[in-house]
Amino acid sequence: MIPTKEEMYAALEERHGKELQKKLNDASVAVCGLGGLGSNIAVALARAGVGRLHILDFDKVDISNLNRQQYFAEQLGMSKTDALYDTLKRIAPYCDIRKDCIKLNEDNIPELLADADIIVEAFDKAEQKAMLVNCVLENMPEKYLVSGSGMAGIAPSNMITTKRVTKRFYICGDGVSDVEDGMGLVSSRVLICAGHQAHAVIRIIAGEFDI
Amino acid sequence: MVKINGELLDKDGKTVSEMLADMEISGQRVAVELNEEIVPKAKYDETVLKDGDHVEVVRFVGGG
Numbered sequence: 001m002i003p004t005k006e007e008m009y010a011a012l013e014e015r016h017g018k019e020l021q022k023k024l025n026d027a028s029v030a031v032c033g034l035g036g037l038g039s040n041i042a043v044a045l046a047r048a049g050v051g052r053l054h055i056l057d058f059d060k061v062d063i064s065n066l067n068r069q070q071y072f073a074e075q076l077g078m079s080k081t082d083a084l085y086d087t088l089k090r091i092a093p094y095c096d097i098r099k100d101c102i103k104l105n106e107d108n109i110p111e112l113l114a115d116a117d118i119i120v121e122a123f124d125k126a127e128q129k130a131m132l133v134n135c136v137l138e139n140m141p142e143k144y145l146v147s148g149s150g151m152a153g154i155a156p157s158n159m160i161t162t163k164r165v166t167k168r169f170y171i172c173g174d175g176v177s178d179v180e181d182g183m184g185l186v187s188s189r190v191l192i193c194a195g196h197q198a199h200a201v202i203r204i205i206a207g208e209f210d211i
Numbered sequence: 212m213v214k215i216n217g218e219l220l221d222k223d224g225k226t227v228s229e230m231l232a233d234m235e236i237s238g239q240r241v242a243v244e245l246n247e248e249i250v251p252k253a254k255y256d257e258t259v260l261k262d263g264d265h266v267e268v269v270r271f272v273g274g275g
Contacts, residue, residue: 035275036274036275037275038275122275123275124273124274124275125273126239126272126273127240129240129271129275130240130241130242133242133269133271134242134249134251134252137242137249138251138252141249147271149269149270149272150272150274151274151275152272152273152274165242165267165269166247166249166267167247169244171269173272175270175272176272177272177274178272178273178274179272180272180273185274185275190275
């Protein structure tokens with residue numbers, strides 16, 4: 001039996017307080033890239049009661065994703081947007097979720113992400129990360145942007161931090177642990193970075209901008 | 212002197228492209244902020260750093 005919208009909202013209010021829950025409910029967040037970072041960030045934001053989520057990815061769920069990404073074995077082959085949409089709806093059935101199975105580029109970003117208050121960069125490849133960040137900062141200066149860089153391997157948790165680069169641009173990660181250097185991505189460390197990014201988003205929504 | 216990622220360096224008169232080349236950083240994997248403003252990629256070759264500038268070079272590495 002799924003609880004009513006009012007019951008779920010009341011449960012969130014009880015934990016987060018009326019004022020913060022209203023802000024979370026009114027917020028609109030776009031998560032770009034639904035891998036180890038993005039899928040976990042989206043789950044955290046849905047659980048927190050963010051009212052509108054926009055999830056974007058062009059890829060399908062692969063067996064190599066299951067070590068760290070929020071997908072299930074029976075979802076292999078599904079588009080990540082469809083698979084994560086189903087999961088998010090199971091967590092937060094009343095969340096307004098928009099999904100776009102599409103590859104982002106400099107031409108489609110401004111239109112696709114126009115509705116978001118906060119944009120989360122959660123891509124895998126360094127060049128794609130840089131492309132999205134530069135595109136948003138150059139063309140959409142009114143947006144808040146939370147990016148992730150450096151979380152591969154099993155280096156210490158505490159190397160991962162949140163930095164506020166400029167007023168509206170935050171970056172999480174250790175800045176150096178590159179997946180190309182050998183060691184792959186490990187669930188716990190990716191989750192730490194995803195947690196930093198999701199928490200930066202929630203603090204921005206709350207109006208708390210310090211790090 | 213130009214403050215780059217918190218460190219004072221003698222890069223006065225160099226362009227953003229030249230600064231990145233000195234740092235052996237690929238322009239395809241960075242975002243560059245000059246005095247809190249993003250430097251558009253298309254302007255890396257023509258944006259000249261001057262004394263007192265604050266530069267943040269954000270480097271992206273793979274994984275996500």
